Amino acid sequence: MEMKTKQNLFSGDDEATWKRRWKMMYASIAGYAMDGLDMLILSFVMTAIIKEFGLSFAEAGLIATYTLIGAVLGGYIFGIMADYVGRVKVFSLTIILFSIFTGLCAFASSLTELNIYRFLSGLGLGGEFGIGMTLVAETWPAAKRARASAGVAIGWQMGAVLAALLSALVVPHFGWRGLFAIGVLPALFAAWSRRGIPEPDIWVNRKIMKETIQQKVAQGEALTESEQEFLNKANKFPLTHLFANPRKSVTTFALTVMTSVQNFGYYGIMIWLPTILMQKHNLTLNKTTTWMVVTVIGMVIGIYLFGQFADRIGRRPAYITFYICSAAAVWGYSVLNDPILLLIGGAVLGFFCNGMMAGYGALLSEHYTTDARSTAQNFIFNSGRAVGGFAPVIIGMLAAQYTLNGALVILAFIYLAAAVNVFFLVPETKDSKLD
Template sequence: MDYRKKTVVASVAGLTLEGMDIMFISFAMSMIIAQFHISMVSGGLISSITNIGMLVGGTIFGILADRYGRVKIFTYSILLFAIGTALTGLATNMEQVYLFRFIAGLGAGGEYGIGMALVAEAWPKDKQGRASSYVSIGAQYGVILAALLSAMILPTWGWRGLFLVGLVPVLFAFIVRKNLNESPVWLEAQKQKQLMSKQAKLKQLFVTPRTSVTTVALAIMATVQIAGYNGLMIWLPSMLQQSQGLSVSNSALWTISTAVGMIAGMLTFGQFMDRFGTKRTYGIFLSASALAVFLYAYASGSTALLLGGAVVGFFSNGMFAGYGALISNYYPIEIRSTATNTIFNFGRALGGLSPILVGYILQYTNVTVAMGYLAVLYCVSLLAMISLKKDKGNQRQIKILTKVESY
């Protein structure tokens, strides 16, 4: 297997485990709420705390990956993620659940940006869209795997058994470390004096006015992406169990249908991105997402719910495929992992608050209001995307700043 394919396989596996872990929360939510006697808002806080951990871990591991190597730090982040996930299954109170989810988030936050940086550095620009889409599909493999495991494990072993599966990433971490070499592009960059270990700094994401606008716009887009995903996937299975009278197995079928739509959307998005350009592709998908989410509020019946879920997944989460290539292409190699991890995990942390708000909306209003809220978010993301412009002097000025600071 050549190096390009290895980077994709490693990144896909990492996102698969992460996607599985996130959906474990969704399927286990009702059991956790019942066991610890908490409100729906407190339940939504579990996901939010996980995403805050992702922001902290993503920033730390992103900087470390730019300084000390992609593969080495990628391995450590997965090990920490596995430990936090497994410990969640041993929690005896909600305080411990929150703590262990934060630890899991620290590790999960690091692997996304590092994996995307590896892929961006291994693939040519005219194929980065589809390569990024291949990686992003990993999260949906995780969703499907979580749905299947939940249907089998929850009725017998309960929610704790799900999280003990988190020990699996430990084996994966050692396999990655053994079979994946360091990024040749990163190794070459380290030979240049201006790209020494002190170069990765958060302020480099705001080194020029144009770069600052780009960083903020990308952070808004990432926030909306995560807010939409969490708002849909965290609460809808539980909501369908209550409003439509679906069993855990049937709601798992809805989740699988939605995930299949997401996979198809991601593959399509990657192809469109390479052929028609980033801004045009995001414009189409963001507009369609706002419309699809709003109309889905009026779906009824099992067939409409399944097909509608697939359509919503196709557009709203098909866009997830482009973020790795999108963010990576706006920043030079010396801060690529830092930028990707920090920006996307900022979106995870802020967008991760969405389950709290959606839970509040569902508790005091109805699903139509909740879906309307998500539709508005996609319109905001569309405006942020329109503002994106590349700063031709960005890379040059960052290198100058780095060189000066190294003296």
């Protein structure tokens, strides 16, 4: 029986290996930046869309919710596809998909049409996070895995800054439609950046092993106990790996709670805070853009330091600390009124609430095998998006009855509950070897 040669492109410590690792990271950063651009464009043009279509807060919030529903479904579909046919192939497909439908949003003639395009763009957006994080987690060394996934997470913030800058430059001259049209160009660039990127060694070699064992079966050869066990696991539907036994099921549930809190907090804050600043504090779009940029700078610093913290101290201590500090930051921000304090407070809010994005790529990868790693990343994170997708509409409904500031205070209690969840249910996986 002929055995294919195993791939060995990412296991060394030489210059060529690191060059490939960095290229993988750059491509993942570019893709996740386009996710951030696509999603955050909406927050900057929400006021204009509300005015053009005569929407209520709740109806406007549903635009973001439809996008996130698409992201959830796309995450499930493309995550499973990436485990079967390869991470890189599916990775490029997701970007092309959401870039096309983001551009079509510029031509929407009704709210229904806009919601359809946002849903379809969300399908592509949903697959991006888990596949990009999986690629980096499977190609970078364990000791630097959280820092590597932090690098990818910073890509989203780069997209958010780009959304803010494009909003300030484009909306005054071409309106919200022009912003969606121009948003297609950087997305296509991200797809182009993936040319020539190889699949991770661990995925390629596991595929070779599976094909080799299947060839033995086809030739009527007996399998060893370890080969039979390997084949049984490899032939399982990827999603079933997440619930293989009671302990794994509890872990999957706990990780889903974490990503739900992350997404609920992020979308609740970032979709509505620009509107709060414009309506309650009478800030212009340009001044709101300044707030957004400062907040994103806080996020980038938080992500960078969280990655360092998680690699050096551990995943559990990092998350528990940031959850508690996020609760304090959200409550404190809700009572601020001074413009300077709002600016500083935005940076602090971003530092803690979104700094935790650094760890999910590493954390989720370390709990599941290569047969289901991309599925796990996308299923768990996008299930969190399913919950977080209701944040814009829930906060919009509460704001209609109370105030937007008051509606955000509930996030403080959610972050505290998340800290308890990590303490009791999430095992430590620092320095874990992927299999």
